[in-house]
Amino acid sequence: MKFFSILFFLIFNFSFAQTENDSVQHLVFKVQFPPASLSVEDIDFTKEKPECEFELKGKIPLKYSFRLQNDSIVSLYQLKNKEFTFQENMNYQPFFWLFDNDLLFSNFKIVDFDNDGDEDLLCWVASNINSNEWTIIFINDQKQQKLVRLFNTVDGTDIWNKPEFDKETNTINTELYGSGFGVSEESSYYLKVDLTVTPIKKHFQNRTQKYTLDYEYVGKNNKWKLKSKTKSN
Template sequence: MICVCGPLTAQTTIYNGEKCLTYHLKHEANDTMSITGIQWEREKPSSEFTLKGKVPVKYSLQLENDTIAKLVWHNGKKDIFQEMIHHIGWPIRRIDGKNIISEFKITDFDKDGDEDLLCIVASNMNGNQWTIIYLNDQNQTKLVKLLNNADNTDIWDNPHYDNKTKLIECELFSGAYGIQSNYTFRLEKHNAIPVYKEERDLTNEEPVIQEFVGENGEWKLKKE
């Protein structure tokens, strides 16, 4: 069973050692094994939460349907729509009766003492977890999305922050045949600066490996 902590409008639970947002449905799902069992025409479940930090930051994340969630900032004076988060249903795959335990996670990603929000928007059988990272900006007392401008995306591949090296480490997995990559970014004031990337193309008989280094915010192919 899902453990719901606090009132139904402010739900979190610890799942596998991680703090996750949970949601309460008005109507029990027809199929607890699939998001298609949720009666979306009758549901708009929302989870309000407060991120711990020097100054608490308040937000809510509402499930619009099986592929869109709405992020709203509560700045103390009014509710401000921030953005829509698009996913493929992975964040709401765990359904228990009228409760959902999501893959929207509260954690101190960058180890600065302030809680951040990680949204795993997709996954696959190879273990990839494609993630959107929202960092707690205490100067603005709001969340800011961490962008990967070098690859022109806001999606991170299995991201992990190493507090010793101050680097964001990411890795994209493939099967026996596919494209694999690992890359690092340096985090500077909520900006991600590209450092190093290695790509391995396993689609041919002979693997093709390319190395890149970050230069002026872009990837530059490393010469042999």
């Protein structure tokens, strides 16, 4: 717990809202009745809805709040006219969330994802045995003055596999991990100014059989087009 004791002193802005480590701000929830098990699943949600208030820096700062409804649904609220207004719900799994006394450290983090000078929100909402970082991206849309969930229209999902942004090419790179006998994938998408994406390239590998299949795709007409398929032992 030494690491989290250090992080405790880095909480700033809103009380029990954010911690900073290597320029990444992780959201922290204040829990009034921490369970003895120190597990999110054992929080008594009939007594409380743990909350976290935070501010996103930008040309026009945005103030938000997350409230845990239970161990699988969290609600996002935006501060408007001095009141928090409900915006949307999000499903999540508390993988690797940890308690330090009455503070609950989440895998939601504030970072300027698209390098435009306005802070965004990345929410690692699910994982598996391969520690995949299935993430929802909220982009700080200064035109609408709100967070906008980035949707992957190419693959029909709002979940991104460990997304990373390349500011030189304005692309989102993703990576899906698989076991020795599973599947893995690396993809890249171009992020347009209207917050839509177009596919660039994808490599998919299937190792579920006695041999390995490699698929190479390129983006065409906003869809994936198979470029090559190879088989190896």
